[in-house]
Amino acid sequence: MEMHDINFLIIGATKSATTWLQQSLQLDPRVHMPDPEIHYFSRYHDRGDRWYLENFKPASEGLVIGEKSNSYLDTPAVAARIHQSLPDALLVAQLRNPVERAYSDYCMLHRRGEATADIERYLDPRQGAGGRFLEGGLYFQQLRRFLDLFPRERMLVLFYEDLKIDAASQVQDLRRFLGLDENPSFEPVAQRVKDKTKPLVDARLRQILKPLKPIVAPLRDTKGFEFLRSIVSAEFKYVPLNNELAARMIEYYEAETDRLAGLLGRDLSHWLKAPLADCKRQSV
DSSP: OOOGGGOEEEETTTTTHHHHHHHHHSSTTEEEEOOOOOOOOTTTTGGHHHHHHHOOOOOSSSSSEEEETTHHHHHHHHEEEEEEHHOOOEEEEEEEEEHHHHHHHHHHHHTTTTOOOOHHHOOHHHHHHHHHHHHHTTTHHHEEEEEEEESSGGGEEEEEEEHOOOHHHHHHHHHHHOOOOOOTTTTOOOEEEEESSEEEEEEHHHHHHHHGGGHGGGGGSSSHHHHHHHHHHEEEOOOOOOOHHHHHHHHHHHHHHHHHHHTTTTTOOGGGOOOOOOOSEEEE
């Protein structure tokens, strides 16, 4: 397999249901995508093309081959690297209300113990500008880097909000873009609702117990394991996104959203209204 055998890349955005897109494509036996995110063009480019290609193990010839790495969209060096190695690749971006995306990303890392309960430190533009959470929603800047190098027709931009309305149409649009046959009966994978109220072991305790993971791994899914886990678990307490902070985030993204709307010819004014973000139950 060579670099030119890779047909497409799903480049982001993080927390915008790109895993759902990937899993829906993988239902088609003509599509080959490795499951883990490779992050080659963003984090591991120094490992070289041979390492990258080792991640692809197509079972037969004639497959549509691609990968998904959400870090590609918001890493500045990636567009040029992809253009150099895969100048003919098709690019897929799925975007989400940037305020809700940032809050969802924060909740995920907070639950993992990688972000503290000081939400304004991460999401208030007066403190968190330049950090992962707010930078991830600067879509105009991110797409512009790719469109300066790739023809517009080689990029498909989808929206998280559209899949909530008609998931099947969203996948059919993607299939058409990738040159896959139309299949009116094709059904995407079900949209998973992630119950974020499920009890969780405290992050500090998880770090202490981490060396024991290989030992207890065979015991997972047993009644004894679940009983012990229930003793040390508790419902995770999320920090709410209050209206004042949401308003500051909306103002931060306003000019960027207007430029993106002009670039894509899409009305995105609903992104500039107060979001209904709730980390406790989120789909996909």
